[in-house]
Amino acid sequence: MQSLQFAAPTSLAEAAALLGGSDNPKVLAGGTDLLVQMKLGLREPALVVDIKRIPELGEVSLGADGLRLGAAVPGAEVTANADIAALYPGFVEALGLIGSTQVQGRCSPGGNLCNSSPAADSVPAMIACGAQCNIYGPNGMRSVPVEAFNTGPGRNCLAADEILVSLEFPRPAARSADAYLRFIPRTEMDIAVAGAAVALTLDDAGVCTAARVAIGAVAPTALLVPAAAEALVGSKLDDAALAAVAEAASAAANPISDKRGTAEYRRKVVGVLARRAALIAQSRAQAEE
Amino acid sequence: MTSDMTVKTQFRHVGSRPVRPDGLDKVTGRARYGADMNLQGQLYGHIIRSPHAHARIKSIDFSEALKVPGVLATMSGADLPEPGEALIPGAEIEMKLKNVSPVIMARDKVLYHSHAVAAVAATSPRIAAEAAKLVKVEYEVLPAVLDMHAALAEDAPLLHDDNFTVGIDPPPEKPSNVSVQIEMAKGDLEAGFAAADVVIERTVNVPMCHQAYIEPHACVAKADEKGRIDIWCTTQGPFVVRLLVAEITGIPQKDIKVTASEIGGGFGGKTTVYIEPVAAVLAKKSGRPVKIVMSREEVFRASGPVSDSETRVKIGAKKDGTITAIDSDMIMNTGAYSASAMFAGVLFGTAPYTAENIRSKGREVLTNLPRVWAYRAPGAPQALTAVECVVSELAAAIGMDPIEFRLKNAVQEGDVPLYGMPFSAVGLKECLQAAKDHPNYQAALGENQGRGVACAFWINAGMQSSASIHVTPDGGISVMTGSPDIGGSRASMALMAAEVLGVPVETVHPAVVDTDSIGFCDGTGGSRTTLATGGAVIQAAEKLVEELRRRAAAAWSVSIDDVAWLDGKAVERCGVGIDELIEGTSPVKDGAKVLTLAEIALTAGATGGPLTAVASLHAHNSAPSFAVNVCDVEVDPETGKVDVLRFTCAQDAGKAIHPAYVEGQMQGGAVQGIGWALNEEYLFNADGVLDNAGFLDYRIPVASDLPMIDTVIVEVPNPLHPYGVRGVGEVSICPPMPAVVSAVNNAAGTLLYDLPMSPPKLLAAIDAG
Amino acid sequence: MTTQKKLHISTTLNGEPCEFLCEPGQILSDVLRNTLNLTGTKEGCTTGDCGACSVMLDDALVCSCLVLAAEAEGKSIETVEGVGHEGQLHPVQEKLLEHAALQCGICTPGIVVAAKALLEKNPDPSEEETRYWLAGNLCRCTGYDKIIRAVMDAGATMRGE
Ligand SMILES: Cc1cc2nc3c(=O)[nH]c(=O)nc-3n(C[C@H](O)[C@H](O)[C@H](O)COP(=O)(O)OP(=O)(O)OC[C@H]3O[C@@H](n4cnc5c(N)ncnc54)[C@H](O)[C@@H]3O)c2cc1C
C-alpha cells in the first residue's frame, strides 16, 4: 500500500496540476461516497484532493439565465435556499433526499454525479431540468449535458486531471415546474430502488407544451426518456397520457435484480413514479399562475 | 423463596420515574463504552477472516506479516486448546465447547464466510490491517450448503462429519446436517382436527436477521507478568466472558478479571464472546495490552445473527371459537454450529392457548452461514409468528373478532402449557382486554389499510445473582451488582434499595462492578436482571436494615425486636406493633428514640465497623410474561410499500419498578419486530457472502418510519416475587411480527407469509391476486 | 512502507483553540476519540449510516466519520462534550433524561448534537420534521418514541412554553 497524501488547493489550476501529477488521485468533495469507499477498501487513492477551498466549486449564482451551482456546494446549503427551490423544486427535493441530515451537511451535487452511481438521486432531476456540466481540465473549460456525463456504473467522461466545476441550469419558462420521486423501502437512509424526474411546461389552457422525463436506478446510468416526454406533450395529463408516461418509463428501463429489488419490480415501479411525478410537476406548474 | 410469601403492593419509590443515575454521563458523552478505553502502550488486534463459506485450512503463513515493523504478535486456532466433547461447566445454557471455541478461531475447517482464521497485533490499527493482508492462508475449497433445504438434501455436503442427529431413537448411523430434533405432544391430534369446523394450514418463513446493536463489539485485554488477564469489554455478562475466555484459552478463571464497560445495546448478541479470547491470547503473547474493535461489517458478517426458520402450522377451531388442535413443525437454521433456540420455539410457540391437542416438532439445521446467537426471547418470535398468523386467519374465517377469539382460548392460572409447568397467575387475558379497550382498537380504517392482532409468551429466566451494599459515613448508599445495565436497570436497583431502606432514591448510587469485586452473576439476559439481581439487592438491603436495627438496639441497650425501621430511621417501638407502625395505624410514641441512617453510619466505626451487606441467590421465582400488540398499516398497492399507522402494546410486567423503562422495553421490542417483519433480512450471494453487511442495506427502522408506539402496562403480580416482578425485556419482540403480517395481509388482501414483507415481495403477492 | 508523515491541523474545538497531528487518511471521529480523548463522539459504523458520530463542523451537522481530520484545518468543531455539562445541561439533554429517552445510550451523544442543531434551525418542529431530521440517528433500543417526545419538549422549553 502506498502512503496517502492530502491536499487542499485553492485554485482550479493548482488542483488540476495536483491531479495530473499523481498516478492515483481522487477528488474529495463532501466525501460521503469517497470516504465510505475508502473505509470499505474499495478505493485506495494515493492522493486525495479536497476541492472545497476552490472558490468556483462553492459558488451559487442565480440570475436571469438560470442557476450556476458550484459542484461542491453541500446539499443543506441548496435546500435552505428558497429562491432555488422555487425555480427547481424537483431538483432541490432530489438533492435533499440524499442520505441523512448529517449527509446533507456534506454531500454535493457534483459528488452525486461524479460518483456515477446509477441510483444517484439528483441526477435524473438534473437531466430533467436540462442541466449542463462545466468541466475544467488542463485545456480549459468544456461543457457536456448531464445525461451524457456518466458512461456506466462508476464510470464517467472525466479524465483523471479534470474537475467538474459547476452545474448550469437553464431558467425554466413560465408555468414550468419539475418533480422527482424515488422508491425506497424505508422513508429515509436507503438508496433508490427506482427514481423518476419530470420537468414540464404548460400553456394557458393547461396543455403540456414541453417536457423532459428522466429515470434512475433502472439502467447502468440515469436515462432521459424522450418517449415519456412525448406522451405528455400535447396532453392535459389525462389518464391516457399518464398511462403512456408510465409505460414509456417502464419500457425504457433496463434494470438488474440485486439486494435492493428485482428487475421486474424496478421496471414496474419506475413507471408508477414517473406518472406520480408528472402529476406533481403539473400541479406545481399550475400553482405558478 | 416460599410460595406463601406476600407480595408487596404499596410502594414509596417503586413505580416512580426518577432520572436514571447513569443518565448524566450518557447525555454528556462521558460514559465509557467498549471502544472508549485506551491503555498505555496498547497494540491493535486485527482478525483475518475466511473468504470462503466452506474450506479446509491447509496452512497459515505469518512470515511476511511478521516482517512489517510494528507487528508484535500473531495467533491462530493452534494457540487454543482442543475443545473435545466436554460441556462448558457452569454455563447458563448447556453448551459444548466444540461449538464455541472454533467460532473464535477456526481449526481445520472454515465453515462460513468471514469465519475467523488468524489474528495479528500491531502498534497501530493501520499497520495491523496491512499486516493482516500479508498473512497467507491456503485453503482447499469445499462445496457449501447455504440454506436449510440444501442442507437437508439427501446428498448434501456435511459441515461436521461427526454430527449424528440427537433426539432420534435409535441414534442414526449416518451423519447429517441436522444437529438435533425434538417432538412434544399432548392430547389426541387427530381427534382434535376431527372436532374442528375450520382447519387452516400455512407455512411461515422468518428470515435470518441481526440484533443490530449500535455499538460494535470492542475490548482491551492486558496480561501481567504472572499471567493474570484483565479484560475490559462491552458485554451483557462479565462473568460469562470470564468463563468463556477461560474455557476457550485454557487460562483459569481465577486468573481472569473482567470489567464490563457501558454497553451500547446487546439484545442477546452480547451474551457470548468473539474477540475477547483473541485479545487475551495476543496480550499474553506480546506482553502488551491489546485492543480489538470489530468494524460494523465484521459485526454483520461474523458475530451471531439470528436463526431463520420455516414453520408449517395447522390449527383447527370450532365455529364457537374453540381451538381444537395445533400442529406445528419447524426447521430452524443454526448456521455453522449448534446454538439455535429451536427448543424454545417448539416449547413456547403454543403457550398462549389452552388447546388440548397439540403437537410441536422441530429440527435444528446446520448450514455454512455464521453461527447464530440469541436475540430477545430467542426462538419464540419465529414460532409465535407462525402460530399467530394462522390464529388470526382462523378468527376471520369463523367471523370472530381476533381479540375475542384469543380471549376464548387464552391460558390462565392453572393451565398447563406444552412445556409442562402449570401457570401461576398470568396476565394474558388482562393484556387482551387492555388492547381491546384501547382507543386505537376502535380507530376507523380507510382504503388500503388493515389491522393485525397478535399475542405472545415468554418464559423469563431467574438464575444466579449477587449484590452488595455499602453505607458511606454520611449515609450514602452504594449498591453493587455484576449485571450490566443495558436499559436502565441501575435505576431499578436504586429504586428497590431505596424502597427497602426507606431513603430518598437520590442517595442510592448503583454501580456495575468487575468480576473481582462482586459475587457471581449470570448475564443480563432472559429478562432476569430486575427480578434476580433486583432480588439480591432487596435481600442485601433487608440484611442491611437488620444490621441498622441491631446497631440502634445496641446504642439504646434494647432488644433488636424493640427497634423498627421506618422511613430510613431506627425507631424505638415502645410497645407499638411493627405492622401498625409501618402501616401508620399507630403513631410513633412520644419520646421514642430515633436514629437516622446517617447518624448510625457516622458512628458505625465505634459500634461494630462499617455497614455493609451482601446477598447472593439462585432465583427460582421467575414467572412468564404475556403481551398483546395491535398494529394498523397502510399499503401502497402500486409499490408494495407499508406504512405503520398505529401501534399498540399491552404487556404484563408483573410490577413495573420504573415504568418509563418498562415502556421503553415495550417500544423497543415493538420496533425491532416491525423491522424484522418488513425489511430486515440477511441477503447472501451464491457464494455465501453477506450482501448487505451495513446499516445502509440491513434496514433497521429509522425515526421517520414510525408512529408513536402506544403502551399499556398491565400489572398482574408475580406471586413468587416480593414486589411482583416478572421481567419485561423479551416478550416485547414476540407479538409485533405476526401483528404486522396480519395487518399487511388484511390491508393488501394477500396471504404473504414469506417474511420480510419487503416491497418487491408484497407487490408480487398483490399482483398475483 | 507504513510510516506516514502526519499533518499539523489547527482548529477551534468546543470553543477553544485546538491543534493536533493526524495521518492524511485519518477520519475526524478517530482523531476526536483516540487523539484528543473526546470519546463522547461514538462510532457505530464509520460509514455514515448511524449518526452516532454526529458533530457540528462550522455550521453544518455532519458525521465525523465521513470527514477527514485534515479537512478541519481552520474550522470550528463542536462535539457533545461542548454542548452542556452538569448544572448547565442543554434542554435537549435535560429532556432526554426526563423522558427516559435513552436505554443503552450509545446513540445519545449523536442525538444530542443533531437535535440541538434542529432546534437552532427550527425552534418549533412538528413530529414529522423531528422524525425526518433524526432519521440518520439510528437507535435500536427505544423505538424512537421517547426520543421524539423529548426533543419536541426541549423545543417547547426553549420557546419558553
Ligand atoms: C448514509 C448515506 C446515505 C446516502 N444516501 C444517498 C441517497 O439517498 N441518494 C444518493 O443519491 N446518494 C446517497 N448517498 C451517496 C452520497 O451521499 C451522494 O452520492 C453524494 O452526493 C456524494 O457527494 P459528495 O460530495 O459527498 O461526494 P464525494 O464522496 O466527495 O465524491 C464522490 C465521487 O465523485 C468524485 N468527485 C466529487 N466531486 C467531484 C468534482 N467536482 N469533480 C470531479 N470529481 C468529483 C470523487 O472523486 C468521488 O469519486 C448516501 C451516502 C451515505 C453515506
Ligand code: FES
Ligand atoms: S459512525 Fe459515523 S455514522 Fe456511524
Ligand code: FES
Ligand atoms: S438507546 Fe441504545 S441505541 Fe439508542
